[in-house]
Amino acid sequence: MIGMSVAWRAAAVGHRVQLVDAEPASGASNVAGGMLAPIAEAWPGEEELLELGEASLRLWPAFADELGRASGLPSGLRREGTLVVGVDSADRAELDSLVDYLARLGRTVTRLTSREVRRLEPSLGPAVRGGLEVPGDLAVDNRLALAALRAAAAAAGVDFVAANAKRVRPGAVELEDSTVDCDVVVIAAGVHSGALHPVLKDRIRPVKGEILRLRARTTALPPPSRTIRGPVRGRQTYLVPRDDGGLVLGATQYEVGFDTEVTVGGVRDLIADAERLLPGIAEYKLVEAAAGLRPSTDDNLPVLGWLEPGVLAATGHHRGGFLLAPVTGEAVLALLHGEEPATEIKAADPSRWGGQ
Amino acid sequence: MIGMSVAWRAAAVGHRVQLVDAEPASGASNVAGGMLAPIAEAWPGEEELLELGEASLRLWPAFADELGRASGLPSGLRREGTLVVGVDSADRAELDSLVDYLARLGRTVTRLTSREVRRLEPSLGPAVRGGLEVPGDLAVDNRLALAALRAAAAAAGVDFVAANAKRVRPGAVELEDSTVDCDVVVIAAGVHSGALHPVLKDRIRPVKGEILRLRARTTALPPPSRTIRGPVRGRQTYLVPRDDGGLVLGATQYEVGFDTEVTVGGVRDLIADAERLLPGIAEYKLVEAAAGLRPSTDDNLPVLGWLEPGVLAATGHHRGGFLLAPVTGEAVLALLHGEEPATEIKAADPSRWGGQ
Incomplete structure (x- = not known):
């Protein structure tokens, strides 16, 4: 998602772009749920990530509109908002903590009783004991967005190079048997980014996530209209509806390498966690089970900035590749043009590790 | 499985055979677990099915050997035997009933304590409270057997007609746009058999079954070597190992049409039932989830016999398509040649419904 977004944005303003990827859109982006939910996913200590996410979310509606126009395809953006819910007293305590934390940061969200939650989303089960309404947190159908991006990138003149990068140096991307020359390299290779440049070595680790894609059968209750996010017995769970009656269940997190x-x-x-939230999914069709690798850093912030002259990093987006795509595209353009990127970007600069 | 077996056996003795199927081996056989377990699956009131199953099981080793020779491929037969296990006191009572029932029929099986069960199969979990050893009940890798059958049938001269039958009458199989003429039609069309001939109408109903295909990961305990069959909290569950570290989990049963x-x-x-038997499968890879439709009759016996002159039925094998393939092949050959089929076959004759 990040690589194709950057390629499209750069090509759209007149750069000549070559996108080096043996299988574009086959990695973590293809498996993602597509939550655009910086508030619902806020976590104490991650204020810079929250600000970066909010900055990017503000860009999403225009990004989606332009993507739809440029590609002639649906962008996949859903504007129905997000509900954060909990099922037991520990989960409710976690919701209270989130409300307090957000209030201290000046963000107010609406606390709902279990009755109010079910009034908004009648398919939620009796185990759901309360929630928070976050109408501004959105979601995107990851596969629709990827298809639109690919078409938009192609229309803007991006040249797709079907090969994998082995190493990157100023002015060149080295492939298996050849080299792609260029003025600037942008590294946006997800979990493989760490192998491409010494500054990224051991900075980007894979965090495995499994998701299930379901579809409502005619005998089943339809999916909720909002994204449902919840701690279920301590495990973070999300249910992201799709326009076609589909529902994505996510996501496990394991640190088990590649x-x-x-x-x-x-x-x-x-299934167990999701069924606590939405009992009706027992009657849904299991369409797909898949796993992807999130490219994660120690502070959960991406890596956005110059690694050395001629080499930019736009990677390490952890769980936020879709959310952060618009702000990443803007930041890369600013950096390419020698301009100051948005203030929220600074925290993601690789200089935070020292030594650059 | 039944159609290809019959086609192979008939071609092997010199008949000219045309096998009419748009997608051979794509139905219930492709989804099956492949248990060959008449004793482990015996049920009070189904003595004729037990005898038919035992007769076919006796034929399986020679059938598999000949299939391997004729195809040059593995037949998929596994000779490690079957364990029937139970996890709670109701399950144990069910095992006791099965032992008593089999003893009354003159079949003796060995009752095992939980310790003896785990000595045979150490990967079974602490919930398993006892079992029965049935070394004579075997299993077959359904997909290996289907591939071998296809090759053996082709080598024997079977002509594969890639079309679906619409209706059958003496001397002819009607397709969408044409007709296949022949001396004898053998109906072996699984759940679609009922639509092909008036005698079968409303006699064959689809019983849906879902199964999971797993594979042991390097971090997990290897699968059991025997087939594990068990009532788990009242639900019939089986785990059928494959030679490649694979394990098939089956099977749900629903009557929900096509x-x-x-x-x-x-x-x-x-997953919940299998995990009670084999806790280590949490670390297994989920390779595939699939559903198939068992062609079932009211008495769970297949339909083996003449429907009218020129039209034979070899269908309605319910959960026993693989187990009953050898005896079905023999029976069809006997009927084609005007000979008396084995006595066990009589119960499966369509004349049991009266009116033929």
């Missing part, structure tokens, strides 16, 4: 196999235990946990 | 969608609730139940 492993993209779906485990039985992961599927079991996803 | 529905082959895998449901979230089905997957949840299969």
Whole structure:
């Protein structure tokens, strides 16, 4: 998502862009749920990530509109908002903490009783004991967005190079048997980014996530209209509806290296947690089970900035590749043009690690 | 499985055979677990099915050997035997009933304590409270057997007609746009058999079954070597190992018409039941979730016999398509040649419904 977004934005303002990827859109982005939910996913200590996410979310409606126009395809943006819910007293305490934390940061969200939650989303089960309404937190159909981005990038003149980068240096991307020359390299290779440049080495680790794609059967209650996010017995769970009656259940988190196999235990946990929120999914069709690798950093912030002259990083977006795509595109353009990027970007500069 | 077996056996003895199927091996056989377990699956009141199953099981080793020779491919037969286990006191009572029932029929099986069960299969979990050893009940890798059958049938001269039958009459199979003429039609069309001939109308109903295909990961305990069959809190569950570290979990049973969608609730139940027997599967890879339709009759016996002159039925095998393939092949050959089929076959004759 990040690589194609940057490629499209750069090509759209007149740069000549070559996108080096053997299988574009086959990585974590293809597996993602597509939450655009900086408030619902806020976490104490991650204020810079919250600000970066909010800055990007503000850009999303215009980004989606332009993407739709440029591609002639749906952008996949859904504007129905997000509900954060909880099922037991520990979960409710976590919701209270989130409300207090957001209030201290000047963000107010609406606390709902279980009755109010079910009035908004009648398919939620009796286990749901209360929630928060976050109408500004949105979601995007990841596969629609990727398809639109690819079309928009192609229309803007992006040249797709079907190969994998082995290493990057100023002015060149080295492939298996050849080299792509260029003025500036932008590294946006997800979990593979760490292998491409010494500054990123050991800075980007894979965090595995399994998700399930479901679809409501005619015998089942339809999915909720809002994204449902919740701690369920301590495990973060989300249910992201799609326009076609689809529902994405996510996501497990494991630190197990480069492993993209779906485990039985992961599927079991996803179903159990989601069923507490939405009992009707027992009657849904299981369409797909998949796993992806989030490119994660120690502080959960992405890496956005110059690694050395001629080499830019736009990677390490952890769980936020879709949310942060618009702000990342803007930041890369600013950096390419020698301008100051938005203030929210500064925290993501690789200089935070010292030594650059 | 039945159609290809019959086609191979008939071609192997010199008949000219045309196999009419748009997608051979794409139905219930492709989804099956492949248990060959008449004793482990015996049920009071189904003595004729037990005898038919035992007769076919006796033929399986020679059938598999010949299939391997004729195809040059593995037949998929596994000879490690079957364990029937139970997890709670109701399950144990069910095992006791099965032992008593089999003893009354003159079949003795060995009752095992939980310790003896775990000595045979150390990967079974602490919930398993006892079992029965049935070394003579075997299993077959359904997909290996289907691939071998296809090759053997082709080598024997079977002509594969890639079309679906619409209706059958003496001497002819009617397709969408044409007709296949022949001396004898053998109906072996699984759940679609009922639509092909008036005698079968409303006699064959689809019973949906969902299964999961797993594979042991390097971090997980290897699968059991025997087939594990068990009532788990009243639900019949089986775990059938494959030679490649694979394990098939089956199977749900629903009567919901022609529905082959895998449901979230089905997957949840299969995992929950199997995990009670084999806790290590949480670390297994989920390779595939699939559903098939068993062609079932009211008495669970297949339909093996003449429907009218020129039209034979070899269908309605319910859960026993693989187990009953050898005896079905023999029976069809006997009927084609005007000979008396084995006595066990008589109960499956369509004349049991009267009126033929």
